[in-house]
Amino acid sequence: MNVSMHVNxxxxxxxxxxxxxxxxxxxxxxxxxxxxxxxxxxxxxxCTVLVGGESxxxxxxxxxxxxxxxxxxxxxxxxxxxxxPMQEAFRExxxxxxxxxxPGMVMAAVSLxxxxxxxxxxxxxxxxxxxxxxxxxxHNIVKAVLAAAQTPLASAV
Amino acid sequence: MSILGNRVLRREDxxxxxxxxxxxxxxxxVGALWATFVRxxxxxxxxxxxxxxxxxxxxxxxxxxxxxxxxLPPVPAGMPGIPESMFRPVLAQDVVxxxxxxxxxxxxxERYQGEDAAEAVFVDYEPLPTVVDxxxxxxxxxxLFPDHGTNVATDFREPLDExxxxxxxxxxxxxxINQRVxxxxxxxxxxxxxxxxxxRLTQWLSTQAPHSAKDALAGLFALAADQVRVIAPDVGxxxxxxxGPYPEDLVVAWSARAQGRPVRWTETRSExxxxxxxxxxxxxxxxxGGNRDGQVLAYRIDVLQxxxxxxxxxAYLPMLTKLMAPGTYAIPKVSASACAVVTxxxxxxxxxxxxxxxxxxxxERAMDLFAAxxxxxxxxxxxxxxVSKDFFPYTTATGFTYDIGDYMGALDLALEASDYAGLRxxxxxxxxxxxxxxxxxGVSTYVEITNGLPDAGEFAxxxxxxxxxxxxxxxxxxxxxxHVTAWSMLASEQLGIPMEDIEVVANDTDLVAxxxxxxxxxxxxxxxxxxxEASMTLVDEARQLAxxxxxxxxxxxxxxxxxxxxHVAGTPAVAxxxxxxxxxxxxxxxxxxxxxxxxxxPTFPFGAHVAVVEVDTETGQAxxxxxxxxxxxxxILNPLLAEGQRHxxxxxxxxxxxxxxxRYDADGNPVTSNLADYAMIxxxxxxxxxxxxxxxxxxxxxxxxxxxxxxxxxxxxxAVQSAVxxxxxxxxxxxxxxxxxxxxxxxxxxxxxxxxxxx
Ligand code: FES
Ligand code: FES
Numbered sequence: 073m074n075v076s077m078h079v080n081x082x083x084x085x086x087x088x089x090x091x092x093x094x095x096x097x098x099x100x101x102x103x104x105x106x107x108x109x110x111x112x113x114x115x116x117x118x119c120t121v122l123v124g125g126e127s128x129x130x131x132x133x134x135x136x137x138x139x140x141x142x143x144x145x146x147x148x149x150x151x152x153x154x155x156x157p158m159q160e161a162f163r164e165x166x167x168x169x170x171x172x173x174x175p176g177m178v179m180a181a182v183s184l185x186x187x188x189x190x191x192x193x194x195x196x197x198x199x200x201x202x203x204x205x206x207x208x209x210x211h212n213i214v215k216a217v218l219a220a221a222q223t224p225l226a227s228a229v
Numbered sequence: 230m231s232i233l234g235n236r237v238l239r240r241e242d243x244x245x246x247x248x249x250x251x252x253x254x255x256x257x258x259v260g261a262l263w264a265t266f267v268r269x270x271x272x273x274x275x276x277x278x279x280x281x282x283x284x285x286x287x288x289x290x291x292x293x294x295x296x297x298x299x300x301l302p303p304v305p306a307g308m309p310g311i312p313e314s315m316f317r318p319v320l321a322q323d324v325v326x327x328x329x330x331x332x333x334x335x336x337x338x339e340r341y342q343g344e345d346a347a348e349a350v351f352v353d354y355e356p357l358p359t360v361v362d363x364x365x366x367x368x369x370x371x372x373l374f375p376d377h378g379t380n381v382a383t384d385f386r387e388p389l390d391e392x393x394x395x396x397x398x399x400x401x402x403x404x405x406i407n408q409r410v411x412x413x414x415x416x417x418x419x420x421x422x423x424x425x426x427x428x429r430l431t432q433w434l435s436t437q438a439p440h441s442a443k444d445a446l447a448g449l450f451a452l453a454a455d456q457v458r459v460i461a462p463d464v465g466x467x468x469x470x471x472x473g474p475y476p477e478d479l480v481v482a483w484s485a486r487a488q489g490r491p492v493r494w495t496e497t498r499s500e501x502x503x504x505x506x507x508x509x510x511x512x513x514x515x516x517x518g519g520n521r522d523g524q525v526l527a528y529r530i531d532v533l534q535x536x537x538x539x540x541x542x543x544a545y546l547p548m549l550t551k552l553m554a555p556g557t558y559a560i561p562k563v564s565a566s567a568c569a570v571v572t573x574x575x576x577x578x579x580x581x582x583x584x585x586x587x588x589x590x591x592x593e594r595a596m597d598l599f600a601a602x603x604x605x606x607x608x609x610x611x612x613x614x615x616v617s618k619d620f621f622p623y624t625t626a627t628g629f630t631y632d633i634g635d636y637m638g639a640l641d642l643a644l645e646a647s648d649y650a651g652l653r654x655x656x657x658x659x660x661x662x663x664x665x666x667x668x669x670x671g672v673s674t675y676v677e678i679t680n681g682l683p684d685a686g687e688f689a690x691x692x693x694x695x696x697x698x699x700x701x702x703x704x705x706x707x708x709x710x711x712h713v714t715a716w717s718m719l720a721s722e723q724l725g726i727p728m729e730d731i732e733v734v735a736n737d738t739d740l741v742a743x744x745x746x747x748x749x750x751x752x753x754x755x756x757x758x759x760x761x762e763a764s765m766t767l768v769d770e771a772r773q774l775a776x777x778x779x780x781x782x783x784x785x786x787x788x789x790x791x792x793x794x795x796h797v798a799g800t801p802a803v804a805x806x807x808x809x810x811x812x813x814x815x816x817x818x819x820x821x822x823x824x825x826x827x828x829x830x831p832t833f834p835f836g837a838h839v840a841v842v843e844v845d846t847e848t849g850q851a852x853x854x855x856x857x858x859x860x861x862x863x864x865i866l867n868p869l870l871a872e873g874q875r876h877x878x879x880x881x882x883x884x885x886x887x888x889x890x891x892r893y894d895a896d897g898n899p900v901t902s903n904l905a906d907y908a909m910i911x912x913x914x915x916x917x918x919x920x921x922x923x924x925x926x927x928x929x930x931x932x933x934x935x936x937x938x939x940x941x942x943x944x945x946x947x948a949v950q951s952a953v954x955x956x957x958x959x960x961x962x963x964x965x966x967x968x969x970x971x972x973x974x975x976x977x978x979x980x981x982x983x984x985x986x987x988x
Contacts, residue, residue: 073525083951087673089341091341096340099254099255100340103255105249105251105255105850106247106248106249107249107955108249108252108415108416108465109254110415110416110417110465110498110904111903111904112497112498112499112903112980113498113903113904114904114905115903115904115905115909116415116498116904118415120728125711136674146246146247146249147245147247147248147249150247154246155243155246159246159247161239162237162242163242163243163248164238164239165247166239166869166870166872166873168242168245168246168461169466169709169710169711169873169877170239170250170252170414170415170416170464170465170466170708170709171244171245171246171249171463171709172250172252172414172415172416172465172466173415174247174249175243175249178246193917196912197912197913198486198912198913200911201912201913202911203911203912204415204904204909204911205415205912206413206414206415206466206468206877207415207466207709207873207877208876208877208880208882209876209877209878209879209880209881209915209918209941210876210911210912210915211876211915211917212873212876213879213912213917214870214912214917215917227935229912
């Protein structure tokens with residue numbers, strides 16, 4: 073079945089099986105492998121992308137459900153060579169180690185700041201509850217998100 | 230000015246942050262078939278019939294293979310002393326021994342087709358009696374490997390002298406469960422195999438140790454070592470569980486050869502929870518004795534290790550637990566005994582700390598119980614028994630020699646940073662008020678062994694190219710630790726070449742001649758040391774050559790590390806750059822030093838943690854409020870990276886104390902086989918950590934560095950567990966097993982209340 077959407081500003085259109093998950097559409101069909109898969113129970117958030125500006129676990133959605141939507145993945149967050157403030161903050165505060173949770177974590181964090189532009193530490197932790205990281209103990213991720221909140225445009229996409 | 234010791238940002242990060250890494254499942258894999266495994270749904274059963282017929286008709290199915298098709302021998306346990314009868318068949322043969330054990334593989338053109346077809350493989354199982362509990366396994370009523378005659382896989386048992394505790398005024402005994410947990414790297418296992426027309430195997434593996442995987446593959450397929458290439462792409466965490474290779478990897482390689490096409494696989498998380506090794510899994514009986522004035526005189530630990538269905542590394546963990554039994558304490562008499570048994574569960578392997586967290590958890594629990602028995606402050610009892618810093622190198626009662634330490638210093642720092650006295654005062658106030666939410670304080674001290682493998686060295690090559698840039702090849706196998714940044718710091722420091730002009734090459738056995746990989750907190754002190762030493766030798770060689778170019782005496786030539794140029798001391802105007810020297814070296818085979826480090830032995834990082842926990846006595850809910858950590862790993866190369874290692878370790882340690890546990894029902898069915906059921910720790914369950922710096926350089930290596938990868942895990946688990954017990958100690962509680970789930974804490978409180986009521 074034909075599914076089309078704008079991914080990182082580019083129109084993409086492919087014929088896929090109706091049961092294709094959005095995450096597989098993005099990874100295997102469109103070929104954007106930045107978005108990762110860490111579980112099969114919608115628990116880990118590694119697959120988080122923005123659909124119409126809101127963070128969504130792309131393993132919980134069928135590609136057809138995103139038909140006609142604007143999708144932003146980690147590959148579409150930077151402005152050319154200029155990293156997004158959230159990406160900068162993750163680097164500055166060592167918010168990643170193996171990098172596997174990172175794309176999903178960064179997208180979730182961007183969306184978190186849309187809802188809470190000036191979050192408390194507790195709000196950041198609660199906002200990222202659905203995104204698991206095994207490497208960082210979350211300490212530097214939380215630090216990065218709090219720091220990013222203090223820079224302009226951290227919630228912009 | 231030296232770059233060492235600075236908070237240098239990671240060079241690795243931009244890629245991960247903008248396009249994401251290239252992990253196993255991200256490989257293009259053009260033309261590759263997908264492998265999907267059919268896994269046992271029974272914990273212990275005989276395979277009476279296996280019919281792949283139904284699957285072969287499904288769309289996209291190319292082949293289905295079972296044990297009968299494979300001409301591969303069982304996988305050696307990789308550890309000495311494990312009987313051959315317990316080796317693991319690559320695919321289950323006749324009998325399955327745990328839920329999740331692969332019995333067949335389905336090869337399909339597309340990924341989704343594999344899942345559909347795997348369901349159509351028919352396996353008829355005849356159930357066998359199941360053994361889940363290690364004590365039942367030890368009793369031996371049901372044997373997993375009848376040919377072996379016992380379920381005991383490794384036996385390090387030592388009888389206890391009946392007079393062992395005779396001179397003690399007080400003896401406390403406790404059974405302690407160090408529960409089975411799942412390592413849960415966020416990336417599951419993944420890989421691909423491809424055979425060249427020349428019969429050469431290239432295999433991509435999500436592994437911590439490409440070179441040992443290469444040796445294993447070469448051995449299995451009876452190939453010369455140079456006929457196998459292993460590449461670890463970006464690896465999304467390992468924590469000991471990806472030392473591999475796994476049987477599935479071997480099946481993938483075999484299938485690729487059989488089909489003459491590349492074959493790839495990526496497991497699901499639910500498969501991973503059963504297929505990836507688990508960690509810990511010990512039943513410990515501890516006994517501690519001493520005097521009422523607080524001096525500990527004797528300590529005994531009996532370990533029963535659950536090795537899982539096919540014994541491997543896990544069967545050896547209790548050896549380490551035994552050796553590290555006395556921890557940081559100068560206890561005159563220590564006796565340790567252990568054995569490992571097989572059960573119908575997933576195999577136990579290495580998991581962050583591997584054998585040492587179990588030792589620390591036991592001795593720290595013992596110290597708390599002893600303190601409670603004599604009515605003393607647990608911090609004070611520890612202080613009284615710690616090995617004094619004047620006694621290093623210190624040989625323990627179990628035969629390890631600790632390199633250097635200041636355990637009292639670490640404890641004092643932790644107590645001071647946490648305001649221990651203030652915390653105790655607050656606790657007393659809250660107890661007096663008697664509210665439902667009570668506060669507990671837990672103190673731990675720890676020492677652990679890092680780089681403890683028999684081969685303590687690591688391989689490196691450092692070369693400078695005619696462009697004036699450098700390349701470092703390392704046998705370490707980074708998968709999140711930041712070795713690209715750290716190793717380029719080390720090389721830059723010696724060579725005077727900027728970090729950004731230094732390329733670090735790792736994780737490809739064709740590019741790096743040998744390597745021990747990354748595990749056991751060994752990388753900096755083994756692999757980093759090799760880079761450091763090779764760089765120094767390279768500078769020496771370059772200086773000789775520069776002297777020729779400058780027509781000077783080599784002894785007079787110096788390297789200006791700021792400019793990256795060689796000149797005669799005192800006359801910087803006439804100089805030769807790295808590029809010039811490297812160009813001149815071209816005809817002599819280039820500027821290149823190959824080196825294997827040889828540290829004189831393992832190192833023993835140490836520290837002290839203080840945890841503050843709040844327990845709701847009405848619901849049993851325990852919440853971690855603060856975690857203060859002093860972790861001394863010797864000289865720190867890059868505090869940013871070292872802190873990151875500590876944070877991650879702390880979180881995993883807390884997770885074991887409060888949340889995580891792999892559970893099976895009585896029939897061996899896993900009940901925590903995905904991330905919805907397994908309580909993997911999230912951001913909401915943790916506070917920000919309070920790290921305190923302490924650095925006592927080790928004399929064991931030139932960098933003064935010890936390992937830092939596992940310390941956080943080892944120290945935090947007992948501190949947090951102790952804090953939970955402490956929060957309800959005034960209600961008559963002495964011990965709560967891990968994880969301190971609300972249900973368990975609530976139950977202990979009920980039992981304690983009814984016990985009091987009946988007194
Ligand atoms: S892969 Fe989507 S939540 Fe885990
Ligand atoms: S950085 Fe490895 S899982 Fe988050």
